[in-house]
Amino acid sequence: MNEHAKKNLVAYTYTLLLVTLLCLIIGAAHFLVTPYYKANLRNSVAKTIAGISNPPLVPGSETDLRGNGISRITAWKVEGKNRGGELIVAVPVTGDSGPYTAVFHYKNDNDVRFLALAGIPESSLDPVRFGFSERLLQFRIQKLKHDLLELKDAK
Secondary structure, eight states, X not given: OOHHHHHHHHHHHHHHHHHHHHHHHHHHHHHHHHHHHHHHHHHHHXXXXXXXXXXXXXXXXXXXXXXXXXXXXXXXXXXXXXXXXXXXXXXXXXETTXXXXXXXXXXXXXXXXXXXXXXXXXXXXXXXXXXXXXXXXXXXXXXXXXXXXXXXXXX
């Protein structure tokens, strides 16, 4: 092996080590930050929907919704009597004013309704003011109904 090939091999090795180290750092950061993110999202959703429905909806344990292409959707079982199968679902939605986390309530009979935008309780009254048209919300509701029904049928 000539000198030029040795230099290239050393440079490629260092580059590979650097990329591997960066991947490990990113993976560790994700692993460490995820519990805080989930707790903050749950608290934000709970505070936002606290006064919206009667009887009040309280997010309970997080439920796994993986499958059928569903990603970035977080859902919690609703706590309380006669609430079996109901979910509070948080979905990232992009409106005219940028991305928000929309909160929906899913009932057993495949009924989905918009509650509010996480962190903005007044958005339940007028989502259009925050850049979410009725058409966009209906699209999201229909998509959630479809995805959650597919997931329910798959189980």
